[in-house]
Amino acid sequence: MKYTGPIFRPPPEANTLLLQVTVGCSHNTCSFCTMYADTPFAVETMEQIERDLAEARNRYDRLTRIYLLNGDPFALGANKLKAIAEKIIAYFPEMETITMYASIRNIKQKSDEDLKQLRSLRINEIWVGVESGDDEVLRHLRKGHSLKEAYEQLARLAEAGIDHNGMYMLGVAGSGKGIQHAIDTARLINATRPRLVGVTTVGFFDGSDLSREVMENRFSPATEREILEEERTLIELIDVENVEFFGDHPINAVAISGFLPRDRQDMLETMDHILEHGNPAILNRIVPRSSL
Numbered sequence: 001m002k003y004t005g006p007i008f009r010p011p012p013e014a015n016t017l018l019l020q021v022t023v024g025c026s027h028n029t030c031s032f033c034t035m036y037a038d039t040p041f042a043v044e045t046m047e048q049i050e051r052d053l054a055e056a057r058n059r060y061d062r063l064t065r066i067y068l069l070n071g072d073p074f075a076l077g078a079n080k081l082k083a084i085a086e087k088i089i090a091y092f093p094e095m096e097t098i099t100m101y102a103s104i105r106n107i108k109q110k111s112d113e114d115l116k117q118l119r120s121l122r123i124n125e126i127w128v129g130v131e132s133g134d135d136e137v138l139r140h141l142r143k144g145h146s147l148k149e150a151y152e153q154l155a156r157l158a159e160a161g162i163d164h165n166g167m168y169m170l171g172v173a174g175s176g177k178g179i180q181h182a183i184d185t186a187r188l189i190n191a192t193r194p195r196l197v198g199v200t201t202v203g204f205f206d207g208s209d210l211s212r213e214v215m216e217n218r219f220s221p222a223t224e225r226e227i228l229e230e231e232r233t234l235i236e237l238i239d240v241e242n243v244e245f246f247g248d249h250p251i252n253a254v255a256i257s258g259f260l261p262r263d264r265q266d267m268l269e270t271m272d273h274i275l276e277h278g279n280p281a282i283l284n285r286i287v288p289r290s291s292l
């Protein structure tokens with residue numbers, strides 16, 4: 001299998017075969033992100049993709065899920081994605097789900113008909129970096145989408161029958177704003193009904209614009225306590241039937257996951273216990289999180 005440069009995939013895809021269809025990220029301007037800063041965006045050739053699929057077919061008797069790399073492969077044109085999906089199905093007729101990362105912009109660039117055709121080619125679940133339910137925060141992060149666009153495009157995705165796993169950030173609104181950020185983000189989640197909600201704590205990585213803002217005192221980071229209170233509020237307010245809450249990302253202070261509403265009470269009790277009995281010297285600190 002050919003892999004170029006750094007590779008990032010959501011932790012729950014740890015056991016999924018990774019197929020490189022792009023390198024880097026087509027957006028590459030989010031103010032907090034340095035993942036692909038030194039990796040120019042490129043599109044993998046169909047010849048190489050086919051070589052990798054042939055190699056995988058030799059290795060695996062049965063494959064029902066595959067994850068397309070890299071930062072936002074849904075940026076590819078619909079025809080290219082359809083051609084890739086058709087190749088995957090030709091090699092793996094048993095394939096059930098072709099998944100990948102997508103931005104709200106990537107969805108906006110596809111027609112309703114494109115989305116339906118991609119769904120019919122088993123692209124039926126995608127990971128979307130939504131990050132926030134606050135318009136000002138989204139602008140600050142330079143995500144490339146507005147809150148209105150997030151509502152609209154996630155609705156179009158659902159209409160086409162494509163499930164989404166929504167990725168959101170904690171601590172990203174800054175000190176004193178976490179609870180309101182959780183309220184606004186829960187409102188977006190409840191309206192757009194993801195299959196999974198993943199949360200990651202904002203990091204201040206060397207070279208990112210956000211880390212420069214912190215160093216120059218232009219952004220006031222939240223303490224660990226504020227971040228946990230934000231996460232607790234989110235867990236409390238998510239009102240989607242049988243949604244998986246994934247908080248086990250290694251960048252988070254507390255590994256907490258479960259299904260809502262089923263596990264809500266247990267999860268809230270865990271958070272309350274940590275907030276009440278955790279070491280104040282840690283809870284009241286600002287942890288820079290300068291690497292993944």
Ligand code: SF4
Pocket residue numbers: 025026027028029030033034035036071072103129
């Ligand atoms: S957060 Fe995602 S969309 Fe933004 S620059 Fe990083 S990889 Fe690209």
